[in-house]
Amino acid sequence: MESAHLGSQRASRLFRGRGRDHQGDSRDLRSLRPLQLLRSLVPVLKALATQDPELTKQLRRAAQSVGQNLSEGNQRAGKDRRHLFRIALGSAAEVTTALQQAVALESLAAAQVAEALELADRIRAPPRPPPPTPPTDRRSDPDADRPDPTR
Secondary structure (H helix, E strand, O other), X not given: OHHHHHHHXXXXXXXXXXXXXXXXXXXXXXHHHHHHHHHHHHHHHHHHHHHOHHHHHHHHHHHHHHHHHHHHHOOOOHHHHHHXXXXXXXXXXXXXXXXXXXXXXXXXXXXXXXXXXXXXXHHHOXXXXXXXXXXXXXHHOOOOOOOXXXX
């Protein structure tokens, strides 16, 4: 049970604020990554369909699940939100594993899956923190050393 809790914390931390950037803009580039992943998988899925139809179906479902769970999680709060983000994180890991298996079984070449693997890794990566705010230069403020009369 301990590892499930840690996975939940990690998923929450990784996807916190995915729908909005640090300035509140809802058009965050991170929200486009699941669609980019799906688009990059189109030629991969077509090539894999003739080699391994079952793996193709599983890969498609996992890739679709990433975007659907991120989207739904961004509309929820609390534990439900963390749970959906954790599912999306697991689905992104499943996409990565399926692509690696296709290469290992020689159904696909590594070059064919490189872009999709990179996108899946970006989805699974923690978000970058907002840029630090620059420190204020107390020397340029003549009133910085004076006590605040309102306190």
